[in-house]
Amino acid sequence: MPSPIVDVQQLRKTYSSWSLTGRRRLEAVRGVSLQAFPGEVFGLLGPNGAGKTTLIKMLLGVVKPTSGTASLLGRPIGSSIARARVGYLPESLRVDRHHTARSALRYYGRMSRMSSSAIATRSDELLKLVGLVGRDRESVRQFSKGMYQRLGLAQALLHDPDLLVLDEPTDGLDPVGRNEVRKVIDRLRDDGKTIFLNSHILQEVELVCTRVAILSKGQIRAIGPIDELAHREDQQLTVEISQDAPSPSPSDWSEVFTDPHELAIESQPIATGQRLTMTVADQDQINWVVDQLRRCGHSISRLQVRRESLEETFMRLVGDEAEVE
């Protein structure tokens, strides 16, 4: 297994503040551990206040952890060498009003210790990539939010980072723009870059992320490939059988599906026969159901297994703690 690009171990962050009523403490991140590997598009999900931004700020060295360890690209967080290899797109990029897109890229390129010639070369490429060619000498005062996002993406990619931290990269973009960003992310993934993506748009995460972590109340609720996050024990199996054999009553179905698995069966007559719906835990149970039906002489006309969606997984894990935006 390759070395993780992002390695977080038991990271905690507690904010303390003083007021007239005394000291207040807020545990924003409570012992988070996760890893992101090279070439991965890692999604970070969670409701508002879950601690996602705090976690990203800690990774970028903006906020210091209360306890725990974390490393980026093999170096402790806060290391300027590691930060030099990270590209970051903040959620609401703010560029000083006296800049144009090109001068802003020059400024941020200098901040990333790039040479002037490298900045010029990369700027041309990236302005084309994000679709700002022709508007690169306009004042950013005239930019829409979508154009700001494109500029932000360009500056994040300017120094060709190994790790991209994208905070809501498609926020403010129209569907075409979102599609373009998705393509950029796919291309970067293909180029071997690691992307740490924080997004509210679950469908988008589902489309581009290879692994996700769901964060709630400062804790990881689930982490892994999206497929694996779905609740396997709650797979819904629907079987339709044809009318050529006498249909047993619902009570008889429970006799069919007894030992060794006791499944709760819902039967519903349909025009072509009967539809049986049941919850199965794994593939063995599906096979067993099919075997049992066949043993009883039923002819299976349709069989469907429906797994949990990411949104359902998210809602199941986070529950009533927050609504997905």
Added chain:
Amino acid sequence: MMGPYLAVIVDSFRSALASRILWIAFVAIWIFLAALAPIGYHEDYTTTFRWFDLDNGTQMKAMLARGLVDPAEADTALGRISRTFPADINRKLRQVAKGEDVRIDKDALADSLNQSMDDEQWYDAQAWKSTVRLSELRELDEIPDDKIDDSLRRRRARLRIEAALPGVFAAQSARSITLSYAGFDFPAIFLIGKTQFVALVNQFVVPIMMDWLLGFALIFLGILVTASIIPDMLQPGSLHLLLSKPISRTLLLLAKFIGGCAFVFLCVCQLVIGLWLIAGWRLDIWNVRILWCIPVAVFLFAVFFSVSTLAGLRWRSPILSIGVTCMFGAFVMVIGFIGGYFDGLVRGPDRISHMAFDGDQVVVATRGGELKQFDQDSNQWIKLIEGDFRRRDLIVPPIRIGDDTIATAKIRNGRFNLYGSGSLDLLLLDGTQDWKPNPGLRLPNGTRRMFAIGDALVVLNNTGLMATEIEQAAMASGIETSEDDAQEETQTSSGSDGESDDQPPASIGVTAWISDLIRMQGGATEDFVAILPQSVTLTEPVRVAPLSPQRDLIIYSRGRLLRLTVPANLFDHSNSDSPSESQQQAVVAADVLLEDDNASRTVLAAAGESVLLARQGEPIRWIDAMDLNLVAEFAVPDDQAVISMIGLGDSDRFAILTSDGRVHLAMMDADGVELQSLEIAEANAIEFDPQQNQLAVAHHIDAIDFWDLTHRPDRNLSGPAPTLSRKIRPTLTSWRSIDRYLVTPLRTMTPQTGELSQMVAALVSGKSSFAIGGESDEEQEVVQLKIARPVVSCSVFILVMLTLSCVYFSRRDF
């Protein structure tokens, strides 16, 4: 390495250039410079008399009256000038001659003198030969009348009038400056030469502009514009991106801070460079040092911006940053005002200016016009003579004239009454009566200094030297002088009664008008005889130093150096009831003219067989006291101004107090003049105690250190330093305690932004001190420009604020 931070600074410049307020400020600056550009000046000879040139109105009236009525003055320069006045002034002068108190408007006198310059019928070369002519007049007299232009002729006429009336006019520059605007002359002229004009611009005009334009307007504008820099940086979309870059937070903040100064730098550059060009093109003052205003103004702005930065970090609000910075500015101003008031009303008046000693007893005169004696039991200064600092009372420096006897005098309204009009009594302090001041003899008008020369008490005033017998003065101190005054007044009034204005001068009682007029002129009185030889006329600046143990006086009189010997038989009454005039006069033992006779500030000291002479802007001269020839010259330590010098007894050693508050011992050895500094700071006066052979140094307002000089019989300065034998550290009064424990700590902790204008004055003029005030050393005050203190206090403040800001920015989670 510094690329990212340079990028931040450059970005700040770009941001500043993109600011509309900057361009509004630029336009305002350009308009101001355009309005200032037509200013100009031209230099002329000083010819016209103004009322303020008549420095001593009383003496002038008396001299003119004497010239008018005294037959002996008929053909003298004085008599000839006196007759040029119009009839109404002549009539008043005759009234003066009769002893009447007549007011003559100075403007009228000045106008009459100006009219008399049109036609020099009054001039007679023979009559003017006996006057003291300045070298400038002597040179002008050499020019034939047909080869002299009108302005030079009028200048010559003025100098001739001044020569005829010595001691009457304030010493003015030969050249005067008239300012013009777009070719039109301003009505007021400056009676200063170009050198002084340049000094005036450098030392006063530029610092004032610095105070108001740079120190106030631009700083305030700068704070308004830059207050948003830090809060803007702390916006999440901006800050998190910056902090994700491989840069140091501390350096990022410092780069933002430096970048924030870009705005003020751009404005100040335009303004100062504009002013420099205008000063160069229009006033011919190409002083590159003016450009020092740029870094100083940015430095001053940095003080306030450091506050704004910390406030911006803490509250992330431009409005709060501006509010906190303005409050800080107001606080600094209030502390500055309070400090200034304490300097003027608490510290200043207590500052020791002169000291006198009798055994262990110490009597001092203060800048506040008070005379005090140190009481060892209570460890406090006990007031012997109350003074009013605001009224500017002056104390004639006290001197010891005998056992348990110290002489002094108090001049009411001293600094506004330069020539001591009104009664001025000799005050003798008797040690056996707790140093209670006893009024005694009436001193000549305008007495400034007293010297004990053997049995004679010699006094110096604006007209010359007068002497009385110490014994007589001591006896008189026990006499009720008010009765004498009453008698004198009665005699004077009875003398003038019944005499009409039209009465011819010849009918005036000779004794009456001669004595009165001479007294009015500051001449000899019944008790004091004039001892200055008739061949000697003193011209300001005048300095006198006694040369003990001889009965000699070294006198400096505007470019002339004399050694006078006071005869031992000055008061010898055994041979004759009325000694001859020559017996009553000092003898000129040596007389030399120095190269230049300008009116620059001069300090004189004599000891043993040597004389030290320090004229402003020149090296100190070591002069042989016998023949008054130059022995050596040496530079003032650290290029400071000399405040005072004293001879250390008969040892050919001197102590020099310089404007940085340090004291140096000087003596001549085989290699030249050797200087050694005493380990003392903030010295404000020095005095020699011949009884104890100690050098007393007053420092830190009213503390005194006594340095024992006796252990150096070989006079070798290279030996061990003089030892500190005694200290006076008086208990603080309540106001002084408040000053020390409250005001001074507050001033120390508060950056002294107000004093930065002094630093500008020093940088622009290239001098660390300058003298202000009149010609006599009592009026003059050497202002030591504070250079290090504001820089240190402001630097420390900026450093502390930036450290706090950096720590906050580095440790804070954003």
